[in-house]
Amino acid sequence: MVSSLILENTFTSILDMAGIMFPFLRWFISGSGSKGPKILNCIVRSPWRTIDIIGKIKRPILFLSGLQDELVPPSHMQMLYSKTVENNWDCRFVEFPNGMHMDTWFSGGDRYWRTIQLFLDQYVPEIKDGNLNFQVDDDKGNPSD
Numbered sequence: 001m002v003s004s005l006i007l008e009n010t011f012t013s014i015l016d017m018a019g020i021m022f023p024f025l026r027w028f029i030s031g032s033g034s035k036g037p038k039i040l041n042c043i044v045r046s047p048w049r050t051i052d053i054i055g056k057i058k059r060p061i062l063f064l065s066g067l068q069d070e071l072v073p074p075s076h077m078q079m080l081y082s083k084t085v086e087n088n089w090d091c092r093f094v095e096f097p098n099g100m101h102m103d104t105w106f107s108g109g110d111r112y113w114r115t116i117q118l119f120l121d122q123y124v125p126e127i128k129d130g131n132l133n134f135q136v137d138d139d140k141g142n143p144s145d
Contacts, residue, residue, distance in 0.1 A: 002124040005057065006116065008064040009101050011074045012051040015044060018109040020073060055083045062119045064112070068097020092119065 010019045019026040054061075061084055065077040074095075078133045094115050096108040105112055 003064070005059040006062045006064065007076075007077070008079060008104060009066050009069050009072050009079065010077060011048075011072045011101070012079050013049040014047050015049075016076070017049075017072065018044075027079070031138060044063075050080060051083055054080050055087055057084065058088055059090075060119070060123045061088065062116070063091065063093040064099075064104060064108075064115070065093065065095050066101065066104035066107070067095055067097050068099055068107075069101045072136065085126040 015029045019029050049108060063081050063084075064078055065074050066072050077093075081091065084091050096104050098107040099112075100107065108115075
């Protein structure tokens with residue numbers, strides 16, 4: 001089975017999002033073009049720098065971007081995609097013009113679901129064929145026989 005990844009309306013990093021949500025913090029964040037002291041970079045324990053990790057993934061990736069996202073700017077998805085295609089030839093970027101952060105699935109309608117289905121059919125044929133085998137653990141985390 002080929003593992004794959006689907007990303008929808010994803011940010012580049014927590015620090016980048018902090019700079020968007022709270023513009024006055026940009027002075028204290030590295031990577032925002034600021035010449036400030038970068039204090040927040042030392043304080044944030046989990047910066048979730050997706051932008052640094054995404055380029056290392058060699059598996060198929062589907063990017064689903066709602067262009068009306070009011071929380072995560074669609075430019076973040078574009079940056080992630082651009083970083084990915086530098087080293088990964090097997091990724092797709094699909095835009096949904098009316099998609100907002102929490103309703104891209106709804107506003108995208110059949111096209112949204114068909115995009116996911118085609119991606120899964122190509123990269124996870126076990127779903128299409130109905131040959132999925134799941135291992136269920138007991139309540140103590142021990143694999144079942």
